[in-house]
Amino acid sequence: MSAMLEVRDLEVSYGxxxxxxxISFSVDEGEVVTLIGTNGAGKTTTLRTISGLLRPSAGSITFQGQDLTKVEAHDIVQLGLAHSPEGRRIFPRLxxxxxxxxxxxxxxxxxxDSDLQAAFELFPILEERRAQPAGTFSGGEQQMLAMGRAMMSRPKLLMLDEPSMGLSPLMMKRIMTTVTTLQQQGTTILLVEQNAQAALKRATKGYVLEVGKIVLTGSGEELLTSEDVRKAYLGED
Ligand SMILES: Nc1ncnc2c1ncn2[C@@H]1O[C@H](COP(=O)(O)OP(=O)(O)O)[C@@H](O)[C@H]1O
Ligand SMILES: [Mg+2]
Known part of the structure; x- marks a missing residue:
């Protein structure tokens, strides 16, 4: 069986x-795959390119057998690929x-309507505060909203760009638990994180990105216990 998402020899430039x-990596149906790496590694650039917001200078991106590199961003959403962006990007006045x-x-x-209900079930606070301007939400609540919004397109593959960024440990746990819930409900997930430990704990497979290159790959378990990863990302020496 071929992968749900297959990225091959991808190159992306800004000028x-x-x-x-x-970089090359793949995501199979049902997986939670994580791309981890420090600031500037190229994680966001990779997700934005898969989403069609940036175009690659080389390489291929195949989603369910279809080449995405010339498909418009809104058509990519229709194919079943949703993107919850870095920084959440909710509309504060709405x-x-x-x-x-x-x-x-x-x-x-x-x-x-049934998808609204599903989002409300995932995060009840969204229903309680449905009429409230989103800009009044805390960071964690905005993250819930960003994930709920991404799920409204009924994605087969959900891409999350640093959902845990800036959150309290408790809120981070809530968000990460939801990643597992969504996986159990049948959504495949590509999770980008600087928080390596939280991501790897839930990942079937992980890739470590450093200045635009994949330097290490393995199962979530393997990377969690890898000396190199522990030194570089888990604050141990
Ligand atoms: N809009 C942009 N214009 C120029 N350079 C950019 C732009 N966005 C990101 N970069 C550069 O591309 C590299 C990768 O950035 P990014 O994909 O945001 O990394 P990450 O998400 O892993 O922190 C960095 O060196 C960053 O400075
Ligand atoms: Mg980023």
Whole structure:
């Protein structure tokens, strides 16, 4: 069986600066795959390229057998690939519910109510505060909203860019537990994190990215116990 998402020899540049220097990785259906790496490693650039917001200078991106490198971003959402961006990017003046509905913009069917209900079940606070401007939410609540919004497109593959960034340990745990819940509900996940430990604990497979290159790969378990990863990312020496 071929992978759900297959990235091959991907290169992405900003002008003369090459941010992603030929990386290859794959995500199989049902997996939680994590890309970990410090600031500037190229994680966000990789996700934005998969989403069609940036174009690669070389390499291929195949999602369910289809080449994405020339597909428009909104069509990529329709194919079943959702992106919860770094920094959440919610619309602060819109209500929580309006933000959620924006996540369903690409949908052609009329069954959006059941998806709202699913988002509310995932994060009950979104229902309690549905009429509140999203800008009044805390960082953790905004992250819940960003994930709920991404789920509104009914993705087969959900990409999360640093969902734990800036969150309290308790909120981080809540968000990470939801990653596992979504996986159990049948969503495949590509999780980008600087928080290596939290991500690897839940990952079926992980890739370590350093200045645009993959330097290490293995199962979540293998990377968690790897000396190199422990030294570089888990604050041990
Ligand atoms: N819009 C941009 N213009 C120029 N360089 C950028 C831009 N965005 C990111 N970069 C550079 O690309 C590299 C990778 O960045 P990024 O993908 O954001 O890394 P990460 O998400 O792993 O922190 C960094 O050197 C960063 O400075
Ligand atoms: Mg980033």
């Amino acid at each position: 003369k600066i090459k941010a992603v220097k030929g 209500t929580v519910e309006e933000n959620l509905l924006l996540g369903a913009f690409s949908r052609k069917d009329k069954d959006i």
